[in-house]
Amino acid sequence: MATRPAAEEKPWELAAHPRLPKGRTVAVVVLDGWGEAAPDPFNCIHVADTPTLDALKKAAPERWRLIKAHGTAVGLPTDDDMGNSEVGHNALGAGQIYAQGAKLVDLALGSGKIYEGEGFKYIQQSFQDGTLHLIGLLSDGGVHSRFDQLQLLLQGASERGAKRIRVHVLTDGRDVADGSSVRFVEMLEEDLARLREKGVDARIASGGGRMYVTMDRYENDWQVVKRGWDAHVLGEAPHRFRSALEALRKLREEDPKKASDQYLPPFVVVDGSGEPVGPVRDGDAVVTFNFRADRMVMLAKALEYEGFDRFDRVRFPRTRYAGMLQYDGELKLPRHYLVAPPEIQRTSGEYLARNGVRTYACSETVKFGHVTFFWNGNRSGYFDQNLEKYEEIPSDAGIPFNVQPKMKALEIAQKARDAILSQKFDQVRVNIANGDMVGHTGDMEATIVGCKAADEAVKIILDAVEQVGGVFVVTADHGNAEDMAKRDKSGEPLRDKDGKVQTLTSHTLNPVPIAIGGPGLAPGVRFRTDLASAGLANVAATVMNLHGFQAPDHYEPTLIQVVDE
Numbered sequence: 001m002a003t004r005p006a007a008e009e010k011p012w013e014l015a016a017h018p019r020l021p022k023g024r025t026v027a028v029v030v031l032d033g034w035g036e037a038a039p040d041p042f043n044c045i046h047v048a049d050t051p052t053l054d055a056l057k058k059a060a061p062e063r064w065r066l067i068k069a070h071g072t073a074v075g076l077p078t079d080d081d082m083g084n085s086e087v088g089h090n091a092l093g094a095g096q097i098y099a100q101g102a103k104l105v106d107l108a109l110g111s112g113k114i115y116e117g118e119g120f121k122y123i124q125q126s127f128q129d130g131t132l133h134l135i136g137l138l139s140d141g142g143v144h145s146r147f148d149q150l151q152l153l154l155q156g157a158s159e160r161g162a163k164r165i166r167v168h169v170l171t172d173g174r175d176v177a178d179g180s181s182v183r184f185v186e187m188l189e190e191d192l193a194r195l196r197e198k199g200v201d202a203r204i205a206s207g208g209g210r211m212y213v214t215m216d217r218y219e220n221d222w223q224v225v226k227r228g229w230d231a232h233v234l235g236e237a238p239h240r241f242r243s244a245l246e247a248l249r250k251l252r253e254e255d256p257k258k259a260s261d262q263y264l265p266p267f268v269v270v271d272g273s274g275e276p277v278g279p280v281r282d283g284d285a286v287v288t289f290n291f292r293a294d295r296m297v298m299l300a301k302a303l304e305y306e307g308f309d310r311f312d313r314v315r316f317p318r319t320r321y322a323g324m325l326q327y328d329g330e331l332k333l334p335r336h337y338l339v340a341p342p343e344i345q346r347t348s349g350e351y352l353a354r355n356g357v358r359t360y361a362c363s364e365t366v367k368f369g370h371v372t373f374f375w376n377g378n379r380s381g382y383f384d385q386n387l388e389k390y391e392e393i394p395s396d397a398g399i400p401f402n403v404q405p406k407m408k409a410l411e412i413a414q415k416a417r418d419a420i421l422s423q424k425f426d427q428v429r430v431n432i433a434n435g436d437m438v439g440h441t442g443d444m445e446a447t448i449v450g451c452k453a454a455d456e457a458v459k460i461i462l463d464a465v466e467q468v469g470g471v472f473v474v475t476a477d478h479g480n481a482e483d484m485a486k487r488d489k490s491g492e493p494l495r496d497k498d499g500k501v502q503t504l505t506s507h508t509l510n511p512v513p514i515a516i517g518g519p520g521l522a523p524g525v526r527f528r529t530d531l532a533s534a535g536l537a538n539v540a541a542t543v544m545n546l547h548g549f550q551a552p553d554h555y556e557p558t559l560i561q562v563v564d565e
């Protein structure tokens with residue numbers, strides 16, 4: 001009996017769809033952080049004026065539905081895990097569900113395999129004479145990192161010879177509640193105290209808020225990474241405290257608005273004589289314990305590259321550096337890593353390029369890698385530069401996004417409109433960032449403005465689709481702006497002691513809408529009714545169909561059918 005060929009051996013050529021034509025321009029719009037929730041005052045999408053999206057929902061029930069964007073539907077460990085951009089865009093672009101970083105790290109830590117891998121053995125060589133530095137996001141959001149994984153790694157490394165450990169903590173407040181940094185630091189201090197009882201010299205050495213220190217992405221602002229470098233590596237920061245807890249309390253007291261968890265200024269912990277307790281030195285080991293790539297790649301470059309020139313490192317210690325995962329498979333960055341990342345293969349971008357589909361992708365800096373790198377299975381660059389064009393619009397840098405909540409929605413839409421009207425592309429793909437980026441600030445008024453701007457951007461794109469007789473797919477990667485309130489089990493908003501509703505800055509577990517349409521959509525196309533639990537991974541096959549191709553067998557099934565009218 002013939003064995004089924006492995007995915008790698010399958011042909012790249014896609015069969016023609018029996019009912020749907022080739023050659024239609026397909027606009028694919030991803031609204032970042034745009035979930036579906038019951039209308040209430042904390043649903044910014046509901047409160048905002050969004051006539052375009054409202055019309056899509058009302059006009060054609062057979063062309064509008066909800067799909068899952070969280071948990072196991074996108075390869076996360078459990079259905080309690082909210083969705084995020086990485087796993088969302090991976091699923092949208094790859095058409096298949098892969099076990100994602102969070103889950104792979106869980107498995108490797110659970111089985112102990114992490115300690116048998118090349119990456120751990122590499123850093124272990126520094127344990128005898130050097131310090132082990134752990135740098136990452138202190139959070140249980142499960143988006144970039146998880147606190148329980150840090151705890152296990154601390155435990156495992158100390159049991160395997162690490163004698164001196166320094167943790168460099170980035171406070172969250174974005175994937176978890178603002179102010180929760182105190183609880184995480186307290187718990188970490190308890191763990192470190194236990195290690196000290198066992199003779200391990202373990203301490204927190206430096207820190208700062210993730211959006212201001214270290215965790216920039218897509219090279220939006222290298223100064224963010226420089227602040228982190230100075231604090232974590234050089235042991236220099238404008239604020240010096242005897243402990244991380246003191247840092248959190250004093251910095252928040254001084255300026256509670258500015259020193260939120262997300263934007264906490266950089267600090268170093270110093271000893272009794274004012275010396276920093278944990279700068280990175282030659283011979284030390286460094287692990288960045290975030291599993292997600294986008295906000296660790298920049299620091300990874302600074303830690304690894306000999307000829308790095310994006311800021312003055314002042315001192316470049318010779319360390320043994322490993323990432324929790326390898327963050328960029330193309331760049332092989334970092335060279336050493338503790339857990340192998342998901343090998344996302346045969347993405348729709350690659351299939352379509354190999355079948356001659358011309359693609360234009362665009363977003364602003366903060367989401368640019370989402371519709372390119374994440375979409376293409378964490379792969380940078382083009383599949384075929386003769387067929388693809390990726391365009392980045394610079395994001396505002398150095399300000400929180402509630403200050404300019406319209407962000408670059410209009411500019412992205414205008415670029416997409418021009419690309420559609422040029423007729424040079426078969427697929428025009430964009431990410432509109434507002435619902436997510438402004439939603440994360442917790443500023444409801446600004447988020448409402450941002451949602452309106454996103455809706456206006458969609459209108460511009462749909463008008464262009466109309467003009468060229470094209471097709472559109474409008475969807476989202478996960479929820480955010482549709483719920484800005486923390487809630488109890490019955491769904492009622494939680495209030496603080498003054499009766500104020502507690503703000504939710506994170507993503508949600510809500511499903512996201514998907515709408516299809518446009519004059520080029522064949523008349524009998526409608527959503528199937530047999531895929532009640534479909535998710536983001538079903539979108540790629542759908543888009544392939546709209547380009548006139550059948551999707552490969554190993555893809556999650558298409559959402560659409562063609563019925564005789």
Ligand SMILES: O=C(O)[C@H](O)COP(=O)(O)O
Nearest residue numbers: 084085086143174175436
């Ligand atoms: O990195 C961030 O901004 C948040 O932690 C997650 O948001 P994203 O998944 O939408 O990027």
Ligand SMILES: [Mn+2]
Nearest residue numbers: 032033085477
């Ligand atoms: Mn997102």
Ligand SMILES: [Mn+2]
Nearest residue numbers: 033436437440
């Ligand atoms: Mn987000």
